[in-house]
Amino acid sequence: MMRHVRLVLLLAGWKLRTLARMPGILAVIFLPGMVLYAVFTMVLPTGNAGGGGLPQMRVALVDEDDSPASRSLVDALEKMSVNIRRELREGDALTRETAGWLVEKGHVSAALVIPAGYGANQFALDVGGARVELIIDETQPMGGDIISGMLQMAAGMALFDMFDDAIAKLTGQHWLGKPGKSGTTAESPLASAGATAESSAKPASLLRVDKVGVSAEHGDALPPPSLLYLAGLVPMFLLFNASGAASGMLEELKLGMTRRILAAPVDAGHYLCGHLLMSLVLSLLQVSSIYALAWVLFKAPIFQFAGGLAAVTIATAFATVGFGVLMASVARTAEQLNSIGTVVILGMSAVGGSMFPRIFMPEWIKPAGLFTINAWAYDGLIDVIRGKGIAGAAVEIAVLVCVGVACAMIGSMLLSRRLRTAPASG
Amino acid sequence: MSILRVDNLCRRFDRIQAVDGVSFAIEPGEIYGLLGPNGAGKTTTISIIARLLDADSGSVVIGTGKGDPRRQLGLVPQEMALAEKLTGRECLAFTGKLYDLSGSDLRRRVQQRLADVGLQDRADDRVAAYSGGMQRRLNIAAALLHDPKLVLLDEPTAGVDPQARVYIFEIVEKLAAGGAAVLYTTHYMEEAQRLCHRIGIMDQGKLLAEGTLGELVAKIGARRGLCVTADGLNEPVATQLAASLECAEFEYEGDNLRMSVADAQGSLLAAVRSADQMKLALRGVSIEEPNLEAIFLKLTGKALRD
Numbered sequence: 001m002m003r004h005v006r007l008v009l010l011l012a013g014w015k016l017r018t019l020a021r022m023p024g025i026l027a028v029i030f031l032p033g034m035v036l037y038a039v040f041t042m043v044l045p046t047g048n049a050g051g052g053g054l055p056q057m058r059v060a061l062v063d064e065d066d067s068p069a070s071r072s073l074v075d076a077l078e079k080m081s082v083n084i085r086r087e088l089r090e091g092d093a094l095t096r097e098t099a100g101w102l103v104e105k106g107h108v109s110a111a112l113v114i115p116a117g118y119g120a121n122q123f124a125l126d127v128g129g130a131r132v133e134l135i136i137d138e139t140q141p142m143g144g145d146i147i148s149g150m151l152q153m154a155a156g157m158a159l160f161d162m163f164d165d166a167i168a169k170l171t172g173q174h175w176l177g178k179p180g181k182s183g184t185t186a187e188s189p190l191a192s193a194g195a196t197a198e199s200s201a202k203p204a205s206l207l208r209v210d211k212v213g214v215s216a217e218h219g220d221a222l223p224p225p226s227l228l229y230l231a232g233l234v235p236m237f238l239l240f241n242a243s244g245a246a247s248g249m250l251e252e253l254k255l256g257m258t259r260r261i262l263a264a265p266v267d268a269g270h271y272l273c274g275h276l277l278m279s280l281v282l283s284l285l286q287v288s289s290i291y292a293l294a295w296v297l298f299k300a301p302i303f304q305f306a307g308g309l310a311a312v313t314i315a316t317a318f319a320t321v322g323f324g325v326l327m328a329s330v331a332r333t334a335e336q337l338n339s340i341g342t343v344v345i346l347g348m349s350a351v352g353g354s355m356f357p358r359i360f361m362p363e364w365i366k367p368a369g370l371f372t373i374n375a376w377a378y379d380g381l382i383d384v385i386r387g388k389g390i391a392g393a394a395v396e397i398a399v400l401v402c403v404g405v406a407c408a409m410i411g412s413m414l415l416s417r418r419l420r421t422a423p424a425s426g
Numbered sequence: 427m428s429i430l431r432v433d434n435l436c437r438r439f440d441r442i443q444a445v446d447g448v449s450f451a452i453e454p455g456e457i458y459g460l461l462g463p464n465g466a467g468k469t470t471t472i473s474i475i476a477r478l479l480d481a482d483s484g485s486v487v488i489g490t491g492k493g494d495p496r497r498q499l500g501l502v503p504q505e506m507a508l509a510e511k512l513t514g515r516e517c518l519a520f521t522g523k524l525y526d527l528s529g530s531d532l533r534r535r536v537q538q539r540l541a542d543v544g545l546q547d548r549a550d551d552r553v554a555a556y557s558g559g560m561q562r563r564l565n566i567a568a569a570l571l572h573d574p575k576l577v578l579l580d581e582p583t584a585g586v587d588p589q590a591r592v593y594i595f596e597i598v599e600k601l602a603a604g605g606a607a608v609l610y611t612t613h614y615m616e617e618a619q620r621l622c623h624r625i626g627i628m629d630q631g632k633l634l635a636e637g638t639l640g641e642l643v644a645k646i647g648a649r650r651g652l653c654v655t656a657d658g659l660n661e662p663v664a665t666q667l668a669a670s671l672e673c674a675e676f677e678y679e680g681d682n683l684r685m686s687v688a689d690a691q692g693s694l695l696a697a698v699r700s701a702d703q704m705k706l707a708l709r710g711v712s713i714e715e716p717n718l719e720a721i722f723l724k725l726t727g728k729a730l731r732d
Binding site: 003007010014017018021022254255256257259260261262263264265266419420421 | 473476477478479480494496497499500501503504505506507508509511512516520521523524525526552568569
């Protein structure tokens with residue numbers, strides 16, 4: 001037994017030692033992940049990774065006024081793709097308390113309470129205008145700011161609508177143009193003048209928003225960008241790393257190193273376990289460098305979730321390393337593996353949430369992601385980040401470990417067979 | 427007692443019979459050459475002996491056949507199987523550890539092998555800085571750390587310059603002199619002729635013939651060649667000279683005439699007399715021993731380099 005362990009450690013150490021003498025390769029392994037993570041986190045706000053628009057926000061609504069003005073405000077919010085929730089369950093309208101509870105549980109980003117009398121005070125500037133109450137998650141202030149800004153826009157749009165309707169009643173024509181999905185219509189004679197005025201004047205607050213902060217449990221709340229992008233990028237770079245390591249193994253085969261090693265009293269199992277161990281260590285070092293960057297540069301609270309993060313990361317690294325061995329067993333050459341690997345990994349990353357957060361994906365595409373390592377890793381990491389701990393990510397961890405074991409076993413069997421049956425030249 | 431006994435080895439890859447009923451044995455201190463063109467089945471045979479490949483049928487016995495046979499053999503692969511980023515010393519130390527060597531014993535053996543192949547002064551340089559010939563020598567040293575009884579060298583001189591080739595020949599001869607059995611594959615006839623005590627000629631997976639050079643010559647009935655060089659040699663003169671020696675097989679090019687003869691010694695004297703009678707300005711007469719080229723041609727109907 002000791003000899004087996006010693007040989008596996010020897011082979012893994014030899015590969016790592018050789019790699020340590022290749023600064024160019026090390027840079028390719030470590031830098032892209034760190035750079036891409038830093039760029040994503042600095043440049044793109046939460047949820048803005050894919051389409052360029054704002055993320056779809058979920059807002060609980062308590063409309064105590066139920067006037068044309070309040071309905072107009074809510075319509076305008078919905079036009080901005082805000083997902084409005086009106087009921088706790090079917091037929092059970094939300095109250096101020098139940099809406100606040102939804103925010104606390106992280107089921108919605110915020111709760112909007114439109115008090116009775118909103119419509120009456122809509123243009124009463126002498127008393128400070130209309131007021132609404134916004135219950136927000138104080139641990140996610142950015143979310144509250146976004147919704148607050150959207151409310152101002154919605155109020156403006158509602159106001160705009162009402163003026164236009166009033167003018168239309170008098171003249172029989174919509175002089176200001178009906179603001180639709182694409183904004184001011186081209187037919188409006190005052191549209192261009194309005195646009196000019198908007199751009200030159202500093203916008204004033206149309207709506208008074210009283211914010212009430214509650215501390216949410218982060219059930220389904222959006223994680224901060226510094227953690228959200230970790231969950232997406234870590235699995236993708238682990239896959240690339242495992243694919244690169246597997247490609248190195250095929251290169252060793254081509255260069256005859258494997259023949260020399262296996263001509264010694266070393267079995268294919270020792271060789272493959274050595275490779276798996278080396279690849280696993282390298283993957284964990286690579287991910288650690290990204291985590292360290294997240295902590296140092298973006299103050300990502302990774303130590304708050306250290307246990308869960310470590311568990312999901314190790315499980316993901318194991319799954320990707322096993323997947324790398326499987327890819328090596330299918331590809332004939334390192335060049336072939338690199339080509340196939342890139343396509344497969346990019347495809348998995350696109351569907352699995354590495355390029356566009358799964359949180360924002362349409363529901364119909366989410367199940368497809370479950371056929372990828374990325375999605376399980378992403379879901380596991382998001383669970384951990386939301387404070388659910390190792391237990392909360394247990395299913396994802398178990399699936400990742402099973403995927404790793406299955407891939408490593410099938411890949412090792414195919415590779416062992418190939419090592420003993422591949423034709424030699426000469 | 428043989429160190430290696432190969433009996434009726436067969437191996438097929440899809441439609442190609444890579445090794446077809448190969449049998450031979452090697453004694454301690456013997457250099458056995460497997461000679462054949464690329465694709466003859468030499469490397470496949472070596473791979474089966476080294477347990478890197480499974481045979482479809484047949485058997486390989488190394489030494490007494492007891493214990494792990496891999497501990498008794500050292501493989502020098504055709505490829506330069508070295509980590510270029512490591513130093514020569516590190517490469518050897520790694521290989522030694524695969525054979526469970528460690529500590530001062532490993533260090534001593536590494537130093538000894540580096541000295542054996544003349545690399546002690548470059549031991550701590552990275553392999554990438556070595557010349558092709560030096561890498562080949564290190565490749566050999568890596569296979570010898572555990573003092574194997576059987577050394578398998580698969581085309582060890584491929585791509586090296588003549589000087590490095592001679593160095594490698596000396597290493598191989600020293601190995602055999604030390605009692606190791608050497609299986610040496612090559613497609614260079616000169617190497618096989620220069621180094622090997624016995625030669626097996628392979629083509630298309632089959633061992634066509636084996637034995638010492640003399641045995642192979644006798645086996646195929648090859649005749650010695652008599653070479654005559656004279657000024658003004660032309661076809662009628664060459665034909666007349668060959669006829670005077672009762673030689674039917676001859677070829678000439680420029681001033682050189684080559685004839686296959688049964689009695690080389692007698693023919694040499696007769697050729698000098700005939701040339702004198704024909705008033706030829708003789709520049710030289712020599713006897714050519716039959717070589718592997720002729721043997722290979724006779725056995726396969728094609729030249730080795732075809």
